[in-house]
Amino acid sequence: MSVHPGTRELKKGSAELLILSIVEARARHGYDIARAIDERSEGALHFHAASLYPLLYRLERRGWIVGRWTEKAGERRRRLYKLTPAGRKALAAQRSGWQAFVRAINRVAGVEHA
Numbered sequence: 001m002s003v004h005p006g007t008r009e010l011k012k013g014s015a016e017l018l019i020l021s022i023v024e025a026r027a028r029h030g031y032d033i034a035r036a037i038d039e040r041s042e043g044a045l046h047f048h049a050a051s052l053y054p055l056l057y058r059l060e061r062r063g064w065i066v067g068r069w070t071e072k073a074g075e076r077r078r079r080l081y082k083l084t085p086a087g088r089k090a091l092a093a094q095r096s097g098w099q100a101f102v103r104a105i106n107r108v109a110g111v112e113h114a
Contacts, residue, residue: 015055020091027082064090
């Protein structure tokens with residue numbers, strides 16, 4: 001994950017939330033997940049394979065996502081990751097926790113939304 005100075009730990013702590021959010025709507029392969037995060041964040045968040053795939057494997061071991069291999073003629077095989085029911089619950093909990101955390105940080109830091 002490439003980051004701006006001083007934000008590495010914030011992004012590291014939100015990586016699972018980001019990945020679960022991306023696979024919520026439909027199954028995606030690793031490159032597509034990384035690209036979607038980059039696009040949705042307008043380039044502020046970028047995952048490299050070296051950091052993305054260990055996260056995907058960890059989420060799969062927890063039962064929050066499930067991966068399956070797919071093959072298309074003329075293309076290499078890809079592993080598609082899909083959110084599980086347990087993953088949906090984890091995503092909801094992480095979103096709630098993240099919102100509470102951001103509200104608290106905003107109160108302490110004096111940041112207000114327009």
